[in-house]
Amino acid sequence: MTQEFYKEAIQHPIFKLIGETSQELDTDSFVIGGFVRDYLLKRGTPKDIDIVVIGNGIELAKKVASKLKGKPQVSIFKNFGTAMIKYQELELEFVGARKESYHHDSRKPVVEDGSLEDDQNRRDFTINAMAFSLNQSSYGQLLDPFDGLGDLEKKLIRTPLEPGITYSDDPLRMMRAIRFATQLDFTIELKSLQSITENKDRIKIISKERIVDELHKIILSKKPSIGFKLLHQTGLLPIILPELTALQGIEEIEGQRHKDNFWHTLEVVDNISENTDDLWLRWAALLHDIGKAPTKRFHKKIGWTFHAHEFVGSKMVYKLFKRLRMPLNDKMKFVQKMVLMSSRPIVLSEDHITDSAVRRLVFDAGEYVEDLMTLCEADITTKNPRKQRKYKNNFQIVRKKIVEVEERDHVRNFQPPVSGEEIMQVFNLKPSKEIGIIKEAIKEAILEGEIPNEYEAAYQFMLDKGKKMNLKIS
């Protein structure tokens, strides 16, 4: 056992208090898990702190809380034998050390009290099983029975026990291994990776919410592709996100090939992650091409097509969110909108970039037009430097034009300059389809740049349009 001390890690007075209080209860306590790992990785001192007690975690939590200023509330989770205190910016979770064994067909463990080592044995990874002592005689000592410290240096994800045991105890750990490998840019030990592959189907017993939590963390990492490659390699991806797996592969007919849309997508997600931390925009990048698998066709004359893949893809977003029990709210609608519009700026930039096309883009994308541009710029994955320069340059032009058009025409949150009521009054109409026709014609004229987005011009246009429709001015 190492004899290293990290007193500076546990300088916060709360640690001293916990140590003293557990001594009063004639027991020992330790900080364990993410706090220790992140401290040793120099990722700072996390605000989520896990305390393991050799004894009753709930009792210790209650006693600690009673000594704290303001006597914070203790939330007790009886089923898990844990207790939580929110104190200042900290979230302290207390748990009694456990020795657990699981039944193979369920995740409900049979829990027994255990020693610190028993508890460390049942944790997920060596780097998460390290503890700092809070006990007077060994205050700050690192307790690291599986050489987690060595694994931090080697940048290795390794399980304390045989991987098969650790993963089948809690199959979510397969996702956690991949998530930590992605966040920390670590390697998963080979036998662990093999074990994940063997146990992949057990992910099905895990709740969708917990899986999605891990997916979010992978997506929010600096380089999400690391995680998606591992999910792919272990066979977890087709279980969780079959829509992405379906994009893999290149087909060739009569010498015509299309690109591999799976690997392309991963590049797009990495690209966008350099420019945004927005979780949902990153999801949009991940899903922007999912409609390509079901719409793929080969035509003798034109080669491979993915007709209406954006529309099909946006419908698939709904099904995917529903299946994964993700929120079917504005966030989902945003992802759908991005997928639906994902080719618009590209088509536009390939052509001569006209004001009216830009105006239509701003009108349709509304407040999300910048996000859409960020997505489309990330979508440029060509390895041809000349083409890359050309596309980037074209998008710069589109961006510039968006600003110009916006300043002049204000179509982003378009409000019709002439109201339906006014049209009814002028032509003495009851509610009828004529009003809709005139309103639509005014909108089209503005978007086409035939008239400015102003009241006077729109009013005159309305009069002319009414005349052509043989309407009488009242």
Ligand code: CTP
């Ligand atoms: N743990 C585990 N198996 C799990 C989840 C958690 O063994 N399926 C243990 C690990 O020791 C982990 C600790 O519980 O370090 C706390 O878990 P959690 O708060 O979920 O993760 P952290 O390691 O703190 O990391 P993060 O905050 O990044 O999720």
